[in-house]
Amino acid sequence: MSTVRTLRHVIPSIATADGAGVKLRRSIGSQRGLYVDPFLMLDEFYSDNPDDYIAGFPPHPHRGFETVTYMLDGHMQHQDHLGNTGDLGPGSVQWMTAARGIIHSEMPQQTEGRMRGFQLWLNLPSTEKMKPASYRDIPASEVPAVPLASGAEVRVIAGTLQADGRSVDGPISPASAPLTTAPLYFDVRLPAGVSFTHALPPQLGGFAYVYEGEATIAGKPLPNRAAGVLDGGDEVRIDAGPNGARFLLLAARPISEPVVQYGPFVMNTREEIEQAIQDYQSGAFARAA
Structure with missing residues (x-):
């Protein structure tokens, strides 16, 4: 059974800014230590005003984790010191494993209109933090959009959707990318009054983030633009409110290691953070391949 x-609890998003002044809302990671292992941060950016996003995210370093950018509207371009270039348009995903070090930028390719999407930070275990960096640009056409009999629709970014007697892998799945954390990342659209139920093995930690409408989890309300951290169990059920709901469902295997963060560096000890700063300042990041 x-x-x-x-x-378990709700983490409201708070207004903040990052990069060169891009306005966004941060839930997971909005306060130091406010993580859902292995998820370190979730940012939502959403504006029709170019002044809120036009400055973008100029070149900056990362070490020790992965960044996942998921676009809903707008156009941004990724570039990094390893020579990767990626075009992020509606429905596309950037999956970047910073690992031992990468310097990248994400800059708007529009001067008007809506820019909307999410950036997720996913921790790496200590055994993978100093591996070579890698990058994958995933166009919208490679992200399955699965209609369900209930009227719901699920975009499968990572992991495997099991619903209506079908099994659908996302572009990041155990078969294509055997990541230690085994992440699951769904974007779910529910019409009013419809529920979404999915198996979620008890060894995975997870949360849901409602970005349109409202929803309830096991009868408890999850407000708009808030992250709902899930308690133990082996199945999740999310019910849409009277206006429907769109939400992200994220789950992964916890790493259960110390987290020491200094800005864009996430390691296990203060000494490793000091080394990351030294490596960046000395130019070692730029020379890494």
Whole structure:
């Protein structure tokens, strides 16, 4: 018999800015230590005003984790010191494993209109933090959009969707990218009054983030633009409110290691952070391949 996960607590998003002044809302990671292992941060950027996003995210370093950028509207371009270039348009995903070090930028390719999407930070275990960096540009056409009999639709970015007797892999799945954290990343659209139920193995930690409408988890309300951290169990059920709901469902295997963060560097010890700063300042990041 399945045990349905309850809502442990809610993390409201707060308004902040990052990069060269891009306005966004941050839930996971909005306060130091406010993580959902292995998820370190979730940012939502959403504006029709170019003044809120036009300055973008000029070149900056990362070490020790992965960044996942998922676009809903607008056009940004990724470039990094390894020579990768990626065009991020509606529905596309950038999956970047910073690992031992990468310097990249994400800059708007528009001067008007809506820019909307998410950036997720996913931690790496200590055994993978100093591996070579890598990058994958995933166009919208490679992200399955799966209609369900209930009227729901699920975009499968990572992991495997099991619904209506089908099994659908996302572009980041155990078969294509055997990541230690085994992440699951769904974008779910629910019409009013419809529910979404999915198996979620008890060894995975996870949360849901509602970005349109409202929803409930095991009868408890999850407000708009807030992250709902899931308690233990082996199944999750999310019910849409009277105006429907769109939400991200994220889950992964916890790493259960110390997290020491200094800006764009996430390691296990202060000494490793000091080394990361030294390596960046000395130009070692730029020379890494």
